Amino acid sequence: MQAFLDQVAGFATDRVAPAAAGWSMGQSPDAAIVAEAAALGLFGMEVPVAQGGAGLDFATRTQACAILAGADFGFAMSLVNTHNIALRLCQIAPPDLRDQYLPSLLSGQTSACTALTEPGTGSDFAAVTTTARQHRDGWRLNGEKTWIINGRHAGLSIVYAQCASPGDASGIGAFLVDLTAPGVTRYAIDAGFAQTSMGTGGFRFNDVALPTQARLIAPGTAFKAILTEINAARTYVAAMCNAMMSAAIETVQSHGAIRHSFGKPLNAIPSWQSHLADAVAALDASRAVTAKAVALVTNGEDAQLAAAEAKIAAVTSAQTHLPELLQLMGAEGLRPEHPFTRHLAAAQIAGFTDGATNILKDRVEKLTAKQRT
Numbered sequence: 001m002q003a004f005l006d007q008v009a010g011f012a013t014d015r016v017a018p019a020a021a022g023w024s025m026g027q028s029p030d031a032a033i034v035a036e037a038a039a040l041g042l043f044g045m046e047v048p049v050a051q052g053g054a055g056l057d058f059a060t061r062t063q064a065c066a067i068l069a070g071a072d073f074g075f076a077m078s079l080v081n082t083h084n085i086a087l088r089l090c091q092i093a094p095p096d097l098r099d100q101y102l103p104s105l106l107s108g109q110t111s112a113c114t115a116l117t118e119p120g121t122g123s124d125f126a127a128v129t130t131t132a133r134q135h136r137d138g139w140r141l142n143g144e145k146t147w148i149i150n151g152r153h154a155g156l157s158i159v160y161a162q163c164a165s166p167g168d169a170s171g172i173g174a175f176l177v178d179l180t181a182p183g184v185t186r187y188a189i190d191a192g193f194a195q196t197s198m199g200t201g202g203f204r205f206n207d208v209a210l211p212t213q214a215r216l217i218a219p220g221t222a223f224k225a226i227l228t229e230i231n232a233a234r235t236y237v238a239a240m241c242n243a244m245m246s247a248a249i250e251t252v253q254s255h256g257a258i259r260h261s262f263g264k265p266l267n268a269i270p271s272w273q274s275h276l277a278d279a280v281a282a283l284d285a286s287r288a289v290t291a292k293a294v295a296l297v298t299n300g301e302d303a304q305l306a307a308a309e310a311k312i313a314a315v316t317s318a319q320t321h322l323p324e325l326l327q328l329m330g331a332e333g334l335r336p337e338h339p340f341t342r343h344l345a346a347a348q349i350a351g352f353t354d355g356a357t358n359i360l361k362d363r364v365e366k367l368t369a370k371q372r373t
């Protein structure tokens with residue numbers, strides 16, 4: 001376990017961090033680095049050994065994701081999204097579908113994604129309008145998914161689609177979609193900052209033919225299944241935000257020891273130190289909440305409240321303190337070889353993915369109100 005995490009740390013320091021500066025300015029991760037990630041077993045961390053994975057537990061997977069995110073959140077998110085589809089195939093796909101796609105996911109040849117969000121709906125997942133209609137030899141898929149991690153290059157997706165009437169949460173099913181199939185078109189999404197290492201993009205489905213067995217989760221259970229799965233995602237995203245904070249704090253600490261101003265090192269200036277101390281305290285608090293969620297998810301216990309609290313704490317802490325940490329660096333902090341600007345953008349993204357912060361706050365309020373009564 002520790003040997004694996006040490007290897008991941010070496011990969012993050014030696015390969016991911018140096019490349020991330022280029023990714024933050026629009027370059028894309030190359031095939032060599034993806035192959036190295038695959039050789040390390042990063043696409044099969046929680047996949048059972050019998051299926052060619054490493055059979056690690058959720059806690060170890062989360063630590064690996066966090067180590068990678070300390071160097072580049074986008075690259076880590078891209079890897080873990082492919083990993084999640086590999087894991088789902090092992091958990092819920094018919095064996096022949098699993099065996100058809102799993103080897104190319106584990107080898108990094110094919111990337112994959114989970115597609116819920118649409119142009120007209122994000123937070124309100126029950127309102128998805130992509131439809132899957134039964135056809136004599138299977139299903140026909142129509143609609144559009146947008147803001148999807150790995151959307152630019154993914155070969156495979158689990159797509160959530162409405163099988164009944166619009167707005168009916170119990171009518172939503174989940175379908176395995178080969179994104180190279182006729183009728184699928186894709187587009188890249190750019191923001192005011194580069195999205196290349198995350199591969200953000202979208203798809204349009206125009207009467208895409210799916211075999212009967214492509215329906216992985218039947219209507220009636222897909223809505224609940226995604227809400228359960230999302231607790232794990234919220235938890236590892238929290239750990240990834242903590243890792244970005246930690247990387248930024250370490251960089252500031254090193255800089256503060258060597259950069260002099262008015263004849264003394266920055267770290268000898270009380271007001272400079274006090275901002276750093278605030279960030280360290282916030283990180284410690286956020287790590288404690290995250291550890292609780294990691295333990296619950298790892299043990300298969302109810303993590304709904306803990307995962308939401310962890311993500312709120314970690315995202316808010318990163319969004320609050322990363323700008324202050326950048327400020328402590330002076331102009332030097334803007335250089336792309338330092339992680340501040342890409343981690344800032346990533347903290348904003350983390351505030352949307354797997355449940356926007358407002359939505360999570362409302363969830364926490366509802367769950368704790370229940371506990372109070």
Ligand SMILES: Cc1cc2nc3c(=O)[nH]c(=O)nc-3n(C[C@H](O)[C@H](O)[C@H](O)COP(=O)(O)OP(=O)(O)OC[C@H]3O[C@@H](n4cnc5c(N)ncnc54)[C@H](O)[C@@H]3O)c2cc1C
Nearest residue numbers: 114115116117122123147148149349352353354356358359
């Ligand atoms: C870089 C990136 C990658 C992503 N990757 C994926 C992916 O791989 N797969 C996928 O399916 N989706 C993905 N998403 C989409 C993400 O899940 C959505 O952005 C998120 O669900 C929020 O939806 P929205 O952006 O449409 O915001 P909206 O739902 O339009 O909400 C806008 C704002 O209003 C708030 N709000 C909305 N409704 C309420 C309410 N009832 N109460 C309180 N506040 C509310 C929200 O919190 C938010 O702040 C990604 C997004 C980004 C930015």
